[in-house]
Amino acid sequence: MKFYFAPMEGVTKYLYREAFNIYFGNIDKYFTPFISPDKNTCLNKKELNDILPEHNQGMYVVPQILTNDADDFIMTSCELKKYGYNEVNLNLGCPSGTVVSKKRGSGFLKETKVLDEFLDRIFSGLDMKISVKTRIGKDSPDEFDGLIEIYNKYPMEELIVHPRIQKDFYRNTPNLKAFADAVKKSKNPLCYNGDIFTAEDFNRIRGMFPEIDMYMLGRGLIANPGLINFIKSGDIPDNQTVKQFHDKVLDGYKKLMFDEKNIMFKMKEFSLYLVHIFSNNEAYIRRIKKSKTLAEYKAAMNSLFIEQEIVPGAGFIPPA
Ligand SMILES: Cc1cc2nc3c(=O)[nH]c(=O)nc-3n(C[C@H](O)[C@H](O)[C@H](O)COP(=O)(O)O)c2cc1C
Missing domain, CATH: 3.20.20.70 (Aldolase class I)
Known part of the structure:
Protein backbone atom coordinates (compact mmCIF):
# COMPACT_ATOMS: atom_id res chain seq x y z
CA MET A 1 0.00 0.00 0.00
CA GLY A 234 -3.59 1.76 15.38
CA ASP A 235 -1.11 4.07 17.17
CA ILE A 236 -2.17 7.63 17.93
CA PRO A 237 0.41 10.39 18.32
CA ASP A 238 0.89 12.04 21.71
CA ASN A 239 0.29 15.74 22.32
CA GLN A 240 4.01 16.34 22.75
CA THR A 241 4.82 15.05 19.25
CA VAL A 242 2.05 17.09 17.67
CA LYS A 243 3.22 20.18 19.58
CA GLN A 244 6.83 19.64 18.49
CA PHE A 245 5.68 19.29 14.89
CA HIS A 246 3.58 22.46 15.15
CA ASP A 247 6.48 24.36 16.75
CA LYS A 248 8.92 23.18 14.09
CA VAL A 249 6.68 24.61 11.35
CA LEU A 250 6.33 27.82 13.38
CA ASP A 251 10.11 28.14 13.86
CA GLY A 252 10.56 27.63 10.12
CA TYR A 253 8.17 30.47 9.29
CA LYS A 254 9.81 32.70 11.90
CA LYS A 255 13.12 32.31 10.09
CA LEU A 256 11.51 32.97 6.73
CA MET A 257 9.10 35.79 7.44
CA PHE A 258 9.51 38.93 9.49
CA ASP A 259 5.97 40.11 9.94
CA GLU A 260 4.49 38.32 12.97
CA LYS A 261 0.95 38.80 11.67
CA ASN A 262 1.81 37.02 8.43
CA ILE A 263 3.43 34.17 10.37
CA MET A 264 0.25 33.88 12.42
CA PHE A 265 -1.96 33.78 9.29
CA LYS A 266 0.26 31.11 7.79
CA MET A 267 0.08 29.01 10.96
CA LYS A 268 -3.68 29.37 11.21
CA GLU A 269 -4.03 27.89 7.72
CA PHE A 270 -2.87 24.53 9.02
CA SER A 271 -3.62 24.61 12.75
CA LEU A 272 -7.33 25.20 12.13
CA TYR A 273 -7.26 21.73 10.60
CA LEU A 274 -5.10 20.26 13.37
CA VAL A 275 -7.53 21.25 16.15
CA HIS A 276 -10.10 18.84 14.71
CA ILE A 277 -8.51 15.82 16.39
CA PHE A 278 -8.52 17.34 19.89
CA SER A 279 -11.25 16.92 22.47
CA ASN A 280 -13.53 19.89 23.28
CA ASN A 281 -12.03 21.90 20.45
CA GLU A 282 -14.82 24.46 19.77
CA ALA A 283 -13.61 27.07 22.26
CA TYR A 284 -10.02 26.71 20.99
CA ILE A 285 -11.13 27.11 17.38
CA ARG A 286 -12.83 30.38 18.34
CA ARG A 287 -9.74 31.52 20.27
CA ILE A 288 -7.36 30.67 17.42
CA LYS A 289 -9.57 32.42 14.87
CA LYS A 290 -9.84 35.49 17.11
CA SER A 291 -6.09 35.75 17.80
CA LYS A 292 -4.76 39.04 16.53
CA THR A 293 -1.11 38.61 17.45
CA LEU A 294 1.34 35.74 17.20
CA ALA A 295 1.60 35.70 21.00
CA GLU A 296 -2.19 35.26 21.35
CA TYR A 297 -2.12 32.53 18.72
CA LYS A 298 0.73 30.69 20.48
CA ALA A 299 -1.03 30.92 23.84
CA ALA A 300 -4.21 29.44 22.32
CA MET A 301 -2.32 26.55 20.75
CA ASN A 302 -0.29 25.88 23.90
CA SER A 303 -3.48 25.69 26.00
CA LEU A 304 -4.92 23.23 23.48
CA PHE A 305 -1.84 21.01 23.67
CA ILE A 306 -1.80 21.09 27.49
CA GLU A 307 -5.51 20.94 28.28
CA GLN A 308 -6.98 18.63 25.64
CA GLU A 309 -6.40 15.14 24.36
CA ILE A 310 -6.20 13.64 20.92
CA VAL A 311 -9.40 11.66 20.39
CA PRO A 312 -8.72 8.21 18.94
CA GLY A 313 -10.35 7.91 15.52
CA ALA A 314 -11.05 11.65 15.23
CA GLY A 315 -10.46 13.38 11.91
CA PHE A 316 -11.14 16.38 9.75
CA ILE A 317 -14.77 17.50 9.77
CA PRO A 318 -15.69 19.38 6.58
CA PRO A 319 -17.68 22.59 7.07
CA ALA A 320 -21.45 21.99 6.89
C1 LIG B 1 -6.44 24.57 0.62
C2 LIG B 1 -6.29 23.58 -0.49
C3 LIG B 1 -5.25 23.71 -1.42
C4 LIG B 1 -5.11 22.80 -2.47
N1 LIG B 1 -4.08 22.94 -3.37
C5 LIG B 1 -3.94 22.03 -4.38
C6 LIG B 1 -2.86 22.11 -5.31
O1 LIG B 1 -1.99 22.98 -5.26
N2 LIG B 1 -2.80 21.16 -6.30
C7 LIG B 1 -3.74 20.14 -6.39
O2 LIG B 1 -3.66 19.31 -7.30
N3 LIG B 1 -4.73 20.05 -5.51
C8 LIG B 1 -4.85 20.95 -4.50
N4 LIG B 1 -5.85 20.80 -3.61
C9 LIG B 1 -6.69 19.57 -3.66
C10 LIG B 1 -6.07 18.47 -2.79
O3 LIG B 1 -4.81 18.07 -3.29
C11 LIG B 1 -7.00 17.24 -2.74
O4 LIG B 1 -7.21 16.78 -4.05
C12 LIG B 1 -8.35 17.56 -2.10
O5 LIG B 1 -8.18 18.26 -0.88
C13 LIG B 1 -9.15 16.29 -1.87
O6 LIG B 1 -8.41 15.40 -1.06
P1 LIG B 1 -8.73 15.28 0.53
O7 LIG B 1 -10.22 15.02 0.63
O8 LIG B 1 -7.90 14.13 0.99
O9 LIG B 1 -8.38 16.59 1.14
C14 LIG B 1 -6.03 21.71 -2.57
C15 LIG B 1 -7.06 21.58 -1.64
C16 LIG B 1 -7.21 22.48 -0.61
C17 LIG B 1 -8.35 22.29 0.37
Whole structure:
Protein backbone atom coordinates (compact mmCIF):
# COMPACT_ATOMS: atom_id res chain seq x y z
CA MET A 1 0.00 0.00 0.00
CA LYS A 2 1.31 3.41 -0.94
CA PHE A 3 0.28 6.66 0.72
CA TYR A 4 0.75 10.04 -0.94
CA PHE A 5 0.52 13.51 0.58
CA ALA A 6 -1.81 15.63 -1.55
CA PRO A 7 -0.58 19.00 -2.77
CA MET A 8 -2.27 21.80 -0.85
CA GLU A 9 -1.54 25.36 -1.88
CA GLY A 10 -0.86 27.53 1.17
CA VAL A 11 -0.26 24.56 3.48
CA THR A 12 2.09 21.82 2.27
CA LYS A 13 5.12 23.82 1.17
CA TYR A 14 8.60 22.62 2.06
CA LEU A 15 8.70 23.85 5.68
CA TYR A 16 5.56 21.91 6.42
CA ARG A 17 6.69 18.82 4.49
CA GLU A 18 10.06 18.80 6.23
CA ALA A 19 8.51 18.99 9.71
CA PHE A 20 5.89 16.39 8.78
CA ASN A 21 8.57 14.02 7.59
CA ILE A 22 10.56 14.38 10.82
CA TYR A 23 7.64 13.81 13.21
CA PHE A 24 5.28 11.55 11.23
CA GLY A 25 6.65 10.38 7.87
CA ASN A 26 5.05 7.23 6.45
CA ILE A 27 4.58 9.05 3.12
CA ASP A 28 5.64 7.39 -0.14
CA LYS A 29 5.33 10.57 -2.22
CA TYR A 30 4.85 14.21 -1.33
CA PHE A 31 3.31 16.26 -4.16
CA THR A 32 4.17 19.96 -4.14
CA PRO A 33 1.46 22.60 -4.46
CA PHE A 34 1.25 23.63 -8.09
CA ILE A 35 3.95 25.46 -9.97
CA SER A 36 2.37 27.81 -12.49
CA PRO A 37 4.85 28.59 -15.27
CA ASP A 38 4.48 31.32 -17.85
CA LYS A 39 6.33 32.19 -21.03
CA ASN A 40 9.07 34.11 -19.15
CA THR A 41 9.68 31.99 -16.06
CA CYS A 42 9.48 28.29 -15.34
CA LEU A 43 9.90 28.69 -11.60
CA ASN A 44 9.46 31.88 -9.62
CA LYS A 45 11.50 32.42 -6.44
CA LYS A 46 8.94 30.84 -4.11
CA GLU A 47 8.42 27.86 -6.41
CA LEU A 48 12.17 27.35 -6.73
CA ASN A 49 12.56 27.46 -2.95
CA ASP A 50 9.89 24.83 -2.62
CA ILE A 51 11.64 22.31 -4.86
CA LEU A 52 15.32 22.97 -4.00
CA PRO A 53 16.87 19.60 -3.12
CA GLU A 54 18.29 20.99 0.16
CA HIS A 55 14.72 21.76 1.27
CA ASN A 56 13.48 18.29 0.43
CA GLN A 57 16.05 15.97 1.98
CA GLY A 58 15.06 12.38 2.65
CA MET A 59 11.66 12.62 0.94
CA TYR A 60 10.36 11.51 -2.44
CA VAL A 61 8.89 14.72 -3.80
CA VAL A 62 6.91 15.12 -7.01
CA PRO A 63 6.61 18.68 -8.30
CA GLN A 64 3.18 19.52 -9.67
CA ILE A 65 2.70 21.75 -12.71
CA LEU A 66 -0.43 23.70 -13.63
CA THR A 67 -0.57 24.76 -17.26
CA ASN A 68 -2.33 24.09 -20.56
CA ASP A 69 0.73 24.96 -22.60
CA ALA A 70 2.82 21.94 -23.59
CA ASP A 71 5.97 24.05 -24.15
CA ASP A 72 5.69 25.53 -20.66
CA PHE A 73 5.15 22.06 -19.17
CA ILE A 74 8.15 20.64 -21.01
CA MET A 75 10.41 23.59 -20.20
CA THR A 76 9.48 23.53 -16.53
CA SER A 77 9.95 19.76 -16.33
CA CYS A 78 13.41 20.07 -17.93
CA GLU A 79 14.28 22.76 -15.40
CA LEU A 80 13.09 20.47 -12.58
CA LYS A 81 15.22 17.69 -14.01
CA LYS A 82 18.29 19.88 -13.47
CA TYR A 83 17.45 19.81 -9.76
CA GLY A 84 17.32 16.02 -9.78
CA TYR A 85 13.62 15.39 -10.34
CA ASN A 86 12.64 12.53 -12.61
CA GLU A 87 8.89 12.65 -12.02
CA VAL A 88 6.37 15.45 -12.48
CA ASN A 89 2.62 15.73 -12.01
CA LEU A 90 0.06 17.55 -14.11
CA ASN A 91 -2.75 19.39 -12.31
CA LEU A 92 -6.10 18.74 -14.00
CA GLY A 93 -8.11 19.28 -10.86
CA CYS A 94 -7.81 22.83 -9.54
CA PRO A 95 -11.40 24.16 -9.32
CA SER A 96 -10.62 27.83 -8.61
CA GLY A 97 -12.43 30.34 -10.83
CA THR A 98 -9.31 32.22 -11.91
CA VAL A 99 -7.57 29.01 -12.95
CA VAL A 100 -10.62 27.50 -14.66
CA SER A 101 -11.35 30.67 -16.65
CA LYS A 102 -7.86 30.29 -18.19
CA LYS A 103 -8.76 26.68 -19.13
CA ARG A 104 -6.23 25.28 -16.71
CA GLY A 105 -6.66 22.73 -13.91
CA SER A 106 -10.19 21.29 -14.07
CA GLY A 107 -10.96 24.00 -16.65
CA PHE A 108 -8.77 22.06 -19.09
CA LEU A 109 -11.00 18.95 -18.84
CA LYS A 110 -13.65 20.39 -21.15
CA GLU A 111 -11.12 21.06 -23.94
CA THR A 112 -10.72 17.40 -24.79
CA LYS A 113 -9.13 17.83 -28.22
CA VAL A 114 -6.57 20.35 -26.97
CA LEU A 115 -5.96 18.25 -23.87
CA ASP A 116 -5.28 15.18 -26.02
CA GLU A 117 -2.79 17.15 -28.14
CA PHE A 118 -1.19 18.58 -25.01
CA LEU A 119 -0.75 15.09 -23.51
CA ASP A 120 0.62 13.79 -26.79
CA ARG A 121 3.25 16.56 -26.80
CA ILE A 122 4.36 16.17 -23.19
CA PHE A 123 4.48 12.37 -23.25
CA SER A 124 6.46 12.31 -26.47
CA GLY A 125 8.63 15.31 -25.53
CA LEU A 126 9.86 14.25 -22.09
CA ASP A 127 11.83 11.29 -20.82
CA MET A 128 10.51 11.71 -17.30
CA LYS A 129 7.75 9.96 -15.36
CA ILE A 130 4.51 11.88 -15.68
CA SER A 131 1.48 11.42 -13.47
CA VAL A 132 -1.84 13.21 -13.76
CA LYS A 133 -4.14 14.40 -10.97
CA THR A 134 -7.64 14.78 -12.34
CA ARG A 135 -11.22 15.49 -11.40
CA ILE A 136 -13.93 13.48 -13.16
CA GLY A 137 -15.15 16.38 -15.25
CA LYS A 138 -15.80 20.08 -15.33
CA ASP A 139 -19.58 20.29 -15.46
CA SER A 140 -20.70 16.67 -15.31
CA PRO A 141 -19.36 13.23 -14.33
CA ASP A 142 -20.52 12.09 -17.78
CA GLU A 143 -17.33 13.70 -19.12
CA PHE A 144 -15.19 11.12 -17.34
CA ASP A 145 -15.64 8.27 -19.81
CA GLY A 146 -14.22 10.36 -22.65
CA LEU A 147 -11.38 11.58 -20.42
CA ILE A 148 -10.41 8.03 -19.46
CA GLU A 149 -10.28 7.14 -23.15
CA ILE A 150 -7.84 9.99 -23.71
CA TYR A 151 -5.77 9.15 -20.61
CA ASN A 152 -5.55 5.52 -21.74
CA LYS A 153 -3.51 6.61 -24.75
CA TYR A 154 -0.60 7.72 -22.55
CA PRO A 155 1.76 5.75 -20.28
CA MET A 156 1.17 7.57 -17.02
CA GLU A 157 3.19 6.85 -13.91
CA GLU A 158 -0.21 6.96 -12.23
CA LEU A 159 -3.59 8.56 -12.67
CA ILE A 160 -4.71 10.18 -9.44
CA VAL A 161 -8.47 10.60 -9.43
CA HIS A 162 -10.32 13.00 -7.16
CA PRO A 163 -13.86 11.91 -8.04
CA ARG A 164 -15.58 15.29 -7.96
CA ILE A 165 -16.40 17.71 -10.78
CA GLN A 166 -15.10 21.28 -10.87
CA LYS A 167 -18.48 22.64 -9.82
CA ASP A 168 -18.33 20.63 -6.57
CA PHE A 169 -15.17 22.39 -5.40
CA TYR A 170 -14.80 20.39 -2.15
CA ARG A 171 -18.55 20.11 -1.47
CA ASN A 172 -20.73 17.04 -1.93
CA THR A 173 -19.34 13.55 -1.58
CA PRO A 174 -16.81 11.90 -3.91
CA ASN A 175 -18.51 10.08 -6.77
CA LEU A 176 -17.48 6.51 -6.06
CA LYS A 177 -19.48 5.15 -8.97
CA ALA A 178 -17.32 7.21 -11.34
CA PHE A 179 -14.21 5.94 -9.56
CA ALA A 180 -15.48 2.34 -9.93
CA ASP A 181 -15.83 3.00 -13.68
CA ALA A 182 -12.25 4.22 -13.77
CA VAL A 183 -11.13 1.05 -11.98
CA LYS A 184 -12.75 -0.96 -14.77
CA LYS A 185 -11.59 1.17 -17.69
CA SER A 186 -8.26 2.78 -16.83
CA LYS A 187 -5.16 1.27 -18.37
CA ASN A 188 -3.03 3.46 -16.11
CA PRO A 189 -2.31 2.61 -12.47
CA LEU A 190 -4.93 4.39 -10.36
CA CYS A 191 -4.59 6.33 -7.15
CA TYR A 192 -7.69 7.28 -5.14
CA ASN A 193 -8.00 10.75 -3.60
CA GLY A 194 -10.89 12.27 -1.68
CA ASP A 195 -12.41 12.61 1.78
CA ILE A 196 -10.30 10.05 3.60
CA PHE A 197 -10.40 11.72 6.99
CA THR A 198 -10.33 8.72 9.35
CA ALA A 199 -9.15 5.11 9.38
CA GLU A 200 -12.81 4.17 9.02
CA ASP A 201 -13.06 6.20 5.78
CA PHE A 202 -9.92 4.51 4.52
CA ASN A 203 -11.16 1.02 5.34
CA ARG A 204 -14.51 1.70 3.65
CA ILE A 205 -12.88 2.89 0.40
CA ARG A 206 -10.28 0.15 0.55
CA GLY A 207 -13.06 -2.41 1.00
CA MET A 208 -14.84 -1.08 -2.09
CA PHE A 209 -11.70 -1.05 -4.24
CA PRO A 210 -9.41 -3.84 -3.00
CA GLU A 211 -7.40 -3.66 -6.24
CA ILE A 212 -6.33 -0.06 -5.55
CA ASP A 213 -3.11 0.23 -3.61
CA MET A 214 -2.32 3.94 -3.91
CA TYR A 215 -4.10 6.51 -1.81
CA MET A 216 -3.58 10.26 -1.71
CA LEU A 217 -4.66 12.13 1.40
CA GLY A 218 -4.90 15.88 1.95
CA ARG A 219 -7.17 17.46 4.55
CA GLY A 220 -7.29 14.23 6.56
CA LEU A 221 -3.54 14.36 7.06
CA ILE A 222 -3.40 18.07 7.81
CA ALA A 223 -5.99 17.51 10.54
CA ASN A 224 -4.47 14.26 11.78
CA PRO A 225 -0.79 14.01 10.86
CA GLY A 226 -0.69 10.60 12.55
CA LEU A 227 -3.51 9.20 10.38
CA ILE A 228 -1.38 6.88 8.25
CA ASN A 229 0.34 5.44 11.28
CA PHE A 230 -3.08 4.96 12.86
CA ILE A 231 -4.31 3.19 9.71
CA LYS A 232 -1.23 0.98 9.66
CA SER A 233 -0.80 0.17 13.34
CA GLY A 234 -3.59 1.76 15.38
CA ASP A 235 -1.11 4.07 17.17
CA ILE A 236 -2.17 7.63 17.93
CA PRO A 237 0.41 10.39 18.32
CA ASP A 238 0.89 12.04 21.71
CA ASN A 239 0.29 15.74 22.32
CA GLN A 240 4.01 16.34 22.75
CA THR A 241 4.82 15.05 19.25
CA VAL A 242 2.05 17.09 17.67
CA LYS A 243 3.22 20.18 19.58
CA GLN A 244 6.83 19.64 18.49
CA PHE A 245 5.68 19.29 14.89
CA HIS A 246 3.58 22.46 15.15
CA ASP A 247 6.48 24.36 16.75
CA LYS A 248 8.92 23.18 14.09
CA VAL A 249 6.68 24.61 11.35
CA LEU A 250 6.33 27.82 13.38
CA ASP A 251 10.11 28.14 13.86
CA GLY A 252 10.56 27.63 10.12
CA TYR A 253 8.17 30.47 9.29
CA LYS A 254 9.81 32.70 11.90
CA LYS A 255 13.12 32.31 10.09
CA LEU A 256 11.51 32.97 6.73
CA MET A 257 9.10 35.79 7.44
CA PHE A 258 9.51 38.93 9.49
CA ASP A 259 5.97 40.11 9.94
CA GLU A 260 4.49 38.32 12.97
CA LYS A 261 0.95 38.80 11.67
CA ASN A 262 1.81 37.02 8.43
CA ILE A 263 3.43 34.17 10.37
CA MET A 264 0.25 33.88 12.42
CA PHE A 265 -1.96 33.78 9.29
CA LYS A 266 0.26 31.11 7.79
CA MET A 267 0.08 29.01 10.96
CA LYS A 268 -3.68 29.37 11.21
CA GLU A 269 -4.03 27.89 7.72
CA PHE A 270 -2.87 24.53 9.02
CA SER A 271 -3.62 24.61 12.75
CA LEU A 272 -7.33 25.20 12.13
CA TYR A 273 -7.26 21.73 10.60
CA LEU A 274 -5.10 20.26 13.37
CA VAL A 275 -7.53 21.25 16.15
CA HIS A 276 -10.10 18.84 14.71
CA ILE A 277 -8.51 15.82 16.39
CA PHE A 278 -8.52 17.34 19.89
CA SER A 279 -11.25 16.92 22.47
CA ASN A 280 -13.53 19.89 23.28
CA ASN A 281 -12.03 21.90 20.45
CA GLU A 282 -14.82 24.46 19.77
CA ALA A 283 -13.61 27.07 22.26
CA TYR A 284 -10.02 26.71 20.99
CA ILE A 285 -11.13 27.11 17.38
CA ARG A 286 -12.83 30.38 18.34
CA ARG A 287 -9.74 31.52 20.27
CA ILE A 288 -7.36 30.67 17.42
CA LYS A 289 -9.57 32.42 14.87
CA LYS A 290 -9.84 35.49 17.11
CA SER A 291 -6.09 35.75 17.80
CA LYS A 292 -4.76 39.04 16.53
CA THR A 293 -1.11 38.61 17.45
CA LEU A 294 1.34 35.74 17.20
CA ALA A 295 1.60 35.70 21.00
CA GLU A 296 -2.19 35.26 21.35
CA TYR A 297 -2.12 32.53 18.72
CA LYS A 298 0.73 30.69 20.48
CA ALA A 299 -1.03 30.92 23.84
CA ALA A 300 -4.21 29.44 22.32
CA MET A 301 -2.32 26.55 20.75
CA ASN A 302 -0.29 25.88 23.90
CA SER A 303 -3.48 25.69 26.00
CA LEU A 304 -4.92 23.23 23.48
CA PHE A 305 -1.84 21.01 23.67
CA ILE A 306 -1.80 21.09 27.49
CA GLU A 307 -5.51 20.94 28.28
CA GLN A 308 -6.98 18.63 25.64
CA GLU A 309 -6.40 15.14 24.36
CA ILE A 310 -6.20 13.64 20.92
CA VAL A 311 -9.40 11.66 20.39
CA PRO A 312 -8.72 8.21 18.94
CA GLY A 313 -10.35 7.91 15.52
CA ALA A 314 -11.05 11.65 15.23
CA GLY A 315 -10.46 13.38 11.91
CA PHE A 316 -11.14 16.38 9.75
CA ILE A 317 -14.77 17.50 9.77
CA PRO A 318 -15.69 19.38 6.58
CA PRO A 319 -17.68 22.59 7.07
CA ALA A 320 -21.45 21.99 6.89
C1 LIG B 1 -6.44 24.57 0.62
C2 LIG B 1 -6.29 23.58 -0.49
C3 LIG B 1 -5.25 23.71 -1.42
C4 LIG B 1 -5.11 22.80 -2.47
N1 LIG B 1 -4.08 22.94 -3.37
C5 LIG B 1 -3.94 22.03 -4.38
C6 LIG B 1 -2.86 22.11 -5.31
O1 LIG B 1 -1.99 22.98 -5.26
N2 LIG B 1 -2.80 21.16 -6.30
C7 LIG B 1 -3.74 20.14 -6.39
O2 LIG B 1 -3.66 19.31 -7.30
N3 LIG B 1 -4.73 20.05 -5.51
C8 LIG B 1 -4.85 20.95 -4.50
N4 LIG B 1 -5.85 20.80 -3.61
C9 LIG B 1 -6.69 19.57 -3.66
C10 LIG B 1 -6.07 18.47 -2.79
O3 LIG B 1 -4.81 18.07 -3.29
C11 LIG B 1 -7.00 17.24 -2.74
O4 LIG B 1 -7.21 16.78 -4.05
C12 LIG B 1 -8.35 17.56 -2.10
O5 LIG B 1 -8.18 18.26 -0.88
C13 LIG B 1 -9.15 16.29 -1.87
O6 LIG B 1 -8.41 15.40 -1.06
P1 LIG B 1 -8.73 15.28 0.53
O7 LIG B 1 -10.22 15.02 0.63
O8 LIG B 1 -7.90 14.13 0.99
O9 LIG B 1 -8.38 16.59 1.14
C14 LIG B 1 -6.03 21.71 -2.57
C15 LIG B 1 -7.06 21.58 -1.64
C16 LIG B 1 -7.21 22.48 -0.61
C17 LIG B 1 -8.35 22.29 0.37
